[in-house]
Amino acid sequence: MQKTPETQATEIKTVKSSFHAYLTRLRWIKRWGLKRNALEENVMEHSWEVSVIAHTLALIKNRYFNGCVDANAVAAAALYHDVTEVITGDLPTPIKYHSEAIRTAYKQIEKQAEIELLNLLPEKLRADFEALIQQDRMPEEHKQIIKAADKISAYLKCRAELKAGNLEFEMAAEQLALKIAESEQQEVIFFMQAFAPSCGLTLDGLMKTY
Numbered sequence: 001m002q003k004t005p006e007t008q009a010t011e012i013k014t015v016k017s018s019f020h021a022y023l024t025r026l027r028w029i030k031r032w033g034l035k036r037n038a039l040e041e042n043v044m045e046h047s048w049e050v051s052v053i054a055h056t057l058a059l060i061k062n063r064y065f066n067g068c069v070d071a072n073a074v075a076a077a078a079l080y081h082d083v084t085e086v087i088t089g090d091l092p093t094p095i096k097y098h099s100e101a102i103r104t105a106y107k108q109i110e111k112q113a114e115i116e117l118l119n120l121l122p123e124k125l126r127a128d129f130e131a132l133i134q135q136d137r138m139p140e141e142h143k144q145i146i147k148a149a150d151k152i153s154a155y156l157k158c159r160a161e162l163k164a165g166n167l168e169f170e171m172a173a174e175q176l177a178l179k180i181a182e183s184e185q186q187e188v189i190f191f192m193q194a195f196a197p198s199c200g201l202t203l204d205g206l207m208k209t210y
Contacts, residue, residue, distance in 0.1 A: 054149035
């Protein structure tokens, strides 16, 4: 039986969700919690940067290496890649991978956080968000691109800290540079050659490149 416009309007008015209220709190979650930061970074800022890098990687893959990736879908998923941290907080990488037991336990916590966030959404929207929030529902190719973008974002952050004279990030920068250099993803190599070098320039330096 088709609903009348009046019935539908009434149902819409009763829909309430705290999903976006949770997301706005990502700005208060600081990254790199075990390190002294010269330039503080929050999860909301990081998510945006990962999203634009992942979008660029997907387009590079399509235009230069015969890929067939939905770059817009990758960008959207990247925006939500750390959204569970609004519940779990940001666990520093050295702790997250300290042991197999901690890594396994944290993965289980992340999965439960994914479910709890999805349950905050109005029922008709949950299926749309599953592929954005639940890692298991995401295409493997998308996950690989987002993971690479996450590493590149972290590397650029480390380089910015070193440029600010903060040697706290020296080892992290070396480790990330090595992992990125070992990547077999051609789009990653392309990005690091074409885009990464200028990210360390000052505004004056950027202006001179044109």
